[in-house]
Amino acid sequence: MCGIVGILAERPVAGLLVDSLRRLEYRGYDSAGVAVLDGGKISVERASGKISALAEKLKGHDFPGTVGIAHTRWATHGAPTVENAHPHVSYDGKFAVVHNGIIENYAALKAKLQSEGVEFKSETDTEVIAHLL
Ligand code: GLU
Numbered sequence: 001m002c003g004i005v006g007i008l009a010e011r012p013v014a015g016l017l018v019d020s021l022r023r024l025e026y027r028g029y030d031s032a033g034v035a036v037l038d039g040g041k042i043s044v045e046r047a048s049g050k051i052s053a054l055a056e057k058l059k060g061h062d063f064p065g066t067v068g069i070a071h072t073r074w075a076t077h078g079a080p081t082v083e084n085a086h087p088h089v090s091y092d093g094k095f096a097v098v099h100n101g102i103i104e105n106y107a108a109l110k111a112k113l114q115s116e117g118v119e120f121k122s123e124t125d126t127e128v129i130a131h132l133l
Helices: 013-024 051-059 106-115 127-133
Strands: 002-006 029-036 041-048 067-075
Touching: 002 013, 013 029, 013 067, 013 127, 029 051, 041 051, 106 127
Parallel strands: none
Antiparallel strands: 002 067, 029 041, 029 067
């Protein structure tokens, strides 16, 4: 079962997002990720496995943004890989999405988006939401 966090603060949120995900760890998950908005640019970091793996990856980056979202995933569509971990970003880089559940008609939506030239980077149902936005 996945966990979702969103934070808007007056200080950088990347660490707060990871701490919040740790509080949701009891729900079970297979991968985790964060997206942080800074000056109109979305930065994403994701990891398969433990939240500690995500925290380790974040150590190497400066994420000064004060708005962010985070997710622990329990895969339904696509293997528990980094590529399939949330957040997923729209083709134009304007939106990042985390999602809990299943999009029943994702295959039809994906086919339509692909016919319009959108390139998918994951096997998830969730990615269609980012591109549709
Ligand atoms: N269906 C989505 C996926 O497989 C969300 C799974 C979840 O609820 O964590 O990525």
